[in-house]
Amino acid sequence: MLPINAKTQVCGIFGHPVGHSLSPEIHNAAFQALGLPYVYVAHDVQPGCVVRALEGIRVLGYRGLSITIPHKVEAMAGVDEVDATARIIGCINTVVNENGRLLGYNSDGLGAVNALREAGADPCGSHTVVLGSGGAARAVAVTISREAPPETLTILGIDAAELDRLAADVRRQGKSTVHHEQLTDTSLQCALASADLVLHCSPIGMHPQEGRSLIPPALLRPTMAVFDAVYNPRRTRLMQDAEQAGCKTILGLEMFLGQAFVQFQLWTGQSAPRDVMRKVVEAKL
Amino acid sequence: MLPINAKTQVCGIFGHPVGHSLSPEIHNAAFQALGLPYVYVAHDVQPGCVVRALEGIRVLGYRGLSITIPHKVEAMAGVDEVDATARIIGCINTVVNENGRLLGYNSDGLGAVNALREAGADPCGSHTVVLGSGGAARAVAVTISREAPPETLTILGIDAAELDRLAADVRRQGKSTVHHEQLTDTSLQCALASADLVLHCSPIGMHPQEGRSLIPPALLRPTMAVFDAVYNPRRTRLMQDAEQAGCKTILGLEMFLGQAFVQFQLWTGQSAPRDVMRKVVEAKL
Numbered sequence: 001m002l003p004i005n006a007k008t009q010v011c012g013i014f015g016h017p018v019g020h021s022l023s024p025e026i027h028n029a030a031f032q033a034l035g036l037p038y039v040y041v042a043h044d045v046q047p048g049c050v051v052r053a054l055e056g057i058r059v060l061g062y063r064g065l066s067i068t069i070p071h072k073v074e075a076m077a078g079v080d081e082v083d084a085t086a087r088i089i090g091c092i093n094t095v096v097n098e099n100g101r102l103l104g105y106n107s108d109g110l111g112a113v114n115a116l117r118e119a120g121a122d123p124c125g126s127h128t129v130v131l132g133s134g135g136a137a138r139a140v141a142v143t144i145s146r147e148a149p150p151e152t153l154t155i156l157g158i159d160a161a162e163l164d165r166l167a168a169d170v171r172r173q174g175k176s177t178v179h180h181e182q183l184t185d186t187s188l189q190c191a192l193a194s195a196d197l198v199l200h201c202s203p204i205g206m207h208p209q210e211g212r213s214l215i216p217p218a219l220l221r222p223t224m225a226v227f228d229a230v231y232n233p234r235r236t237r238l239m240q241d242a243e244q245a246g247c248k249t250i251l252g253l254e255m256f257l258g259q260a261f262v263q264f265q266l267w268t269g270q271s272a273p274r275d276v277m278r279k280v281v282e283a284k285l
Numbered sequence: 286m287l288p289i290n291a292k293t294q295v296c297g298i299f300g301h302p303v304g305h306s307l308s309p310e311i312h313n314a315a316f317q318a319l320g321l322p323y324v325y326v327a328h329d330v331q332p333g334c335v336v337r338a339l340e341g342i343r344v345l346g347y348r349g350l351s352i353t354i355p356h357k358v359e360a361m362a363g364v365d366e367v368d369a370t371a372r373i374i375g376c377i378n379t380v381v382n383e384n385g386r387l388l389g390y391n392s393d394g395l396g397a398v399n400a401l402r403e404a405g406a407d408p409c410g411s412h413t414v415v416l417g418s419g420g421a422a423r424a425v426a427v428t429i430s431r432e433a434p435p436e437t438l439t440i441l442g443i444d445a446a447e448l449d450r451l452a453a454d455v456r457r458q459g460k461s462t463v464h465h466e467q468l469t470d471t472s473l474q475c476a477l478a479s480a481d482l483v484l485h486c487s488p489i490g491m492h493p494q495e496g497r498s499l500i501p502p503a504l505l506r507p508t509m510a511v512f513d514a515v516y517n518p519r520r521t522r523l524m525q526d527a528e529q530a531g532c533k534t535i536l537g538l539e540m541f542l543g544q545a546f547v548q549f550q551l552w553t554g555q556s557a558p559r560d561v562m563r564k565v566v567e568a569k570l
Contacts, residue, residue, distance in 0.1 A: 003310060003313070004309050004310075004313050004324065004325065004326060005309050005310050005327070006298070006303050006304050006305065006306040006307075006308070006309050006327035007304050007327070008309065008326060008327065010326050010328075012345075013291070018291050019291050019292050020291065021291040022291075023291070024289050024290050024291050024293065025288060025289075025290050028288070028289050039289065039324065039326060040289065041289060041293060041295050041324060041326070042290070042291035042292070042293065043295075043345040043346055044346055045344060045345065045346075046344075049344050052340065052341075052344045053341070053344045053345055055337065055340075055341065056337075056338070056340065056341020056342065056344050056345050057341065057345070059330060059331075059334050059337045059338045059341050060297075060328040060330065060338055060341050060342070061328055061329055061330075
């Protein structure tokens with residue numbers, strides 16, 4: 001890292017808790033690799049205090065922020081402008097401070113889209129199935145429907161109200177034919193029968209549910225690309241099954257890295273040093 | 286420096302402008318030398334915004350702050366408690382965040398006292414002359430009158446109202462016999478005739494007045510210890526003259542370092558690595 005002096009620009013992350021976050025190490029390694037005069041620190045911000053904390057970084061002149069759980073929705077109220085995609089997703093994970101004006105973005109979905117494209121699994125024009133209707137599903141479904149619209153987009157979930165709302169928001173983008181349905185053995189089997197891209201965005205497979213998978217291996221076909229938003233454990237049961245079935249697999253790690261690449265570019269105006277950042281994450285997970 | 290991660294504690298400085306400050310390099314070098322998980326960053330805070338900025342560092346969980354020009358008075362209004370010496374001085378240069386409670390201190394005077402003691406020029410029991418009645422003079426005169434009271438303390442200045450107020454505040458400590466008088470050729474000559482410690486706290490000799498000195502060399506005697514609060518240039522005309530006259534000299538640099546040592550200990554609970562911090566300053570000045 002460059003020596004930190006009085007001209008060093010400050011970025012940070014708001015979370016609660018935040019002590020486990022890898023983001024400081026990832027971004028500081030990236031700043032160092034490019035010789036940029038930036039430093040990235042972590043702040044454990046209490047729920048209910050996020051708007052005041054954003055007022056703080058504005059007065060202190062931070063360059064930008066990552067916003068993580070549980071602050072992504074609350075932070076929307078503390079920025080001056082929210083990017084259209086983030087507004088539809090309903091939360092932000094990124095703040096850029098443009099001379100005291102705080103701009104909110106959501107780089108989670110874009111991180112996934114970029115990762116899919118790099119893996120040769122561009123959602124654009126595909127038959128895509130999204131599993132889940134929570135925060136990760138919203139970020140992914142809304143962003144692909146705007147940035148890389150599939151021909152058909154089927155969303156399966158278990159929370160009917162959440163699912164209806166997500167489907168309506170995605171349908172409103174008007175670029176994909178959107179189906180949505182309660183997630184059952186039958187609906188899953190039916191949806192996967194014609195899918196070429198499967199985006200798993202439920203918590204199944206994540207600690208403490210590691211070892212479980214939502215998708216019976218028999219439904220996986222080698223023509224499918226399968227993405228799992230879960231990145232802890234790094235290689236979930238679903239990813240193992242999909243690989244076994246000959247599918248192209250895209251790990252949740254790639255979405256996590258992808259959102260960080262987008263943030264880095266928003267703050268610094270420079271392309272993220274991807275290999276450096278990936279190496280930090282791989283060393284830690 | 287330790288790699289900055291999500292558990293790293295954050296300290297900083299508020300100033301305006303702040304880009305010239307050496308404090309980030311000094312404190313970061315010190316954290317690094319002791320292997321402490323701290324980082325120190327600079328914030329250019331606009332005048333009028335200091336209380337909001339303090340509210341910010343409270344919510345963000347900073348461990349502590351340095352406060353520099355022009356914010357030392359304004360910052361008093363944003364902390365929860367002000368140490369007694371700082372209250373009498375009338376400004377703070379240090380903040381410690383104890384679990385959301387902001388405590389204000391002034392380490393400038395204590396930095397000078399410690400430097401004088403280390404140089405073998407303890408004010409305690411001496412005949413001390415303070416030249417000036419502004420911010421530096423207040424910090425030095427109030428602190429020595431409380432922490433290392435001279436037998437006699439003579440304060441000479443040119444701003445009568447400021448001088449009267451400082452003399453009254455120092456006199457109220459009740460531990461030294463305090464004289465104060467308008468600074469003239471005569472009062473200076475008279476005061477120095479019996480002085481064994483001279484503390485120069487006016488801006489004379491500082492850029493853009495380098496090369497000038499308030500004290501005619503003929504008034505300097507080898508039994509005197511002479512301190513100059515000015516540290517830029519590092520060795521002022523007064524310090525050169527005093528050395529020439531055989532006086533013990535204490536550079537303003539020592540007060541600057543001394544206040545940083547006190548801050549470091551307040552934030553970390555550890556003794557400052559003095560040589561490391563001195564080396565950073567000497568390399569820069």
